[in-house]
Amino acid sequence: MGDLAAVVIVGVGTYVMRAVFIVALAKKRIPETVLIALRYVGSAVLAALVVTLLTDAGGNVAIGFPEVAGFLAGGGVAFRTRSQIWTLVAGMVVFWVVRALV
Amino acid sequence: MSVDRSVARQGITDALPLFVPAIPFGLVIGLAITEAGMNPLAGWSSSWLIFAGAAQLTLITLLGGGVALAAAISTALVVNARHLMYSVALTPAFQRQPRWFRWLGPYLLIDQVFALVTMRPEEDPDRFRTYYLAAGATFWVLWPAVVALGLLIGPVVPDEWNLGFAIPILFIGLLVVGTETWPEVVAALTGAAVTYLVASLPNRTGLLVGSVAGVTAGTIVERLRRG
Numbered sequence: 001m002g003d004l005a006a007v008v009i010v011g012v013g014t015y016v017m018r019a020v021f022i023v024a025l026a027k028k029r030i031p032e033t034v035l036i037a038l039r040y041v042g043s044a045v046l047a048a049l050v051v052t053l054l055t056d057a058g059g060n061v062a063i064g065f066p067e068v069a070g071f072l073a074g075g076g077v078a079f080r081t082r083s084q085i086w087t088l089v090a091g092m093v094v095f096w097v098v099r100a101l102v
Numbered sequence: 103m104s105v106d107r108s109v110a111r112q113g114i115t116d117a118l119p120l121f122v123p124a125i126p127f128g129l130v131i132g133l134a135i136t137e138a139g140m141n142p143l144a145g146w147s148s149s150w151l152i153f154a155g156a157a158q159l160t161l162i163t164l165l166g167g168g169v170a171l172a173a174a175i176s177t178a179l180v181v182n183a184r185h186l187m188y189s190v191a192l193t194p195a196f197q198r199q200p201r202w203f204r205w206l207g208p209y210l211l212i213d214q215v216f217a218l219v220t221m222r223p224e225e226d227p228d229r230f231r232t233y234y235l236a237a238g239a240t241f242w243v244l245w246p247a248v249v250a251l252g253l254l255i256g257p258v259v260p261d262e263w264n265l266g267f268a269i270p271i272l273f274i275g276l277l278v279v280g281t282e283t284w285p286e287v288v289a290a291l292t293g294a295a296v297t298y299l300v301a302s303l304p305n306r307t308g309l310l311v312g313s314v315a316g317v318t319a320g321t322i323v324e325r326l327r328r329g
Contacts, residue, residue: 001141002164002167002171003141003144003145004141004143004147005164006171007144007145007151007152007161010151010161010172010175010178010182010214011148011151011152012159013175013182014152014153014154014157014185015184016184016209016211017179017183017186018185018209018211019189019208019209019211020189020202021186021189021190022189022192022196022207022208023205025193025197026193026196026197026204026263027197030193030197034301036321037317037321038190038193038194038318039270039285039286040286040289040316040317040319040321040324041190041191041220041276041313042191042216042220042221043280043281043287043290043293044293044314044315044320045187045188045191045216045289045290045313046133046221046277047277047289047290047295048293048294048313049217049270049299049309050270050274050294050307051275051297051298051309052297052306053270055301059301059302059303061221061298061301062169065306067270069272070267071270071271071274074271074274075274075277077275078275078276078278079278082279083113084115084118084272084275085115085118086246086277087119088119088122088123088268088271088272089120089272090127091271091272091275092265092268092271095267095271096263101211102285
């Protein structure tokens with residue numbers, strides 16, 4: 001029972017965090033300065049997420065040659081093709097190959 | 103109608119590659135539920151009630167580790183605090199949406215959906231909504247299924263594949279495609295660098311610090327460019 005209650009509370013809390021600004025500011029005029037700042041949330045968060053995903057439980061960022069090679073391959077293919085699936089294939093294959101070599 | 107269908111198809115096609123690296127993660131969560139000795143149904147429900155892998159794993163692990171309920175709950179919520187930034191960032195786009203979608207859309211606002219809609223923006227409100235729903239529904243259908251699979255059969259994808267690394271690869275790909283102006287480049291680089299510097303902060307709070315720093319840097323550069 002306690003487990004389910006915990007899941008429900010975190011679920012409701014997560015929904016509230018996802019919805020709060022979208023619902024509360026639906027009809028509010030957003031100042032120009034804020035609109036400008038909001039444009040940079042996507043780039044800033046995604047880049048920060050990449051680093052977070054490479055961080056292990058001890059707070060160390062694990063990035064070596066294979067990861068950098070995978071990023072370069074995936075980034076390059078994304079730029080050329082704009083395709084998610086080819087980005088995935090290229091990035092992972094290069095990552096695996098370089099990891100096997102070094 | 104035909105336009106709608108192609109937009110929906112695009113949303114699904116864009117979401118599926120992002121789902122591939124989520125598979126081993128979902129399986130691990132299934133296994134974690136078993137190992138935590140949780141009620142399996144309560145554990146599995148987290149996949150559609152919380153619908154955020156990192157927070158689910160945090161909560162399940164802490165509950166299994168015998169941490170006080172309130173501490174486990176608040177830690178999982180801190181891990182999920184980044185969604186506040188998604189909510190504020192998408193507020194302008196949702197202002198052009200019908201009210202039902204302003205209530206439903208946030209439920210599907212996971213990292214991957216946020217990444218897709220901010221890096222591949224649809225200006226037209228109807229296309230935005232179709233794309234968003236298609237990408238979100240893809241995850242909403244598949245994610246609970248994979249967690250259930252993890253409960254039943256455990257982690258069948260070998261660890262050595264490091265399939266999870268595909269998530270940062272795909273995010274880098276979206277960044278490359280979606281980052282077009284100098285302030286955006288500065289925002290991304292600052293966000294990454296600051297997150298790296300504060301990586302030892304617990305519960306993903308470094309992510310929040312880094313993101314705010316990135317947004318601030320991007321805004322400052324924009325200001326300087328305007329003179």
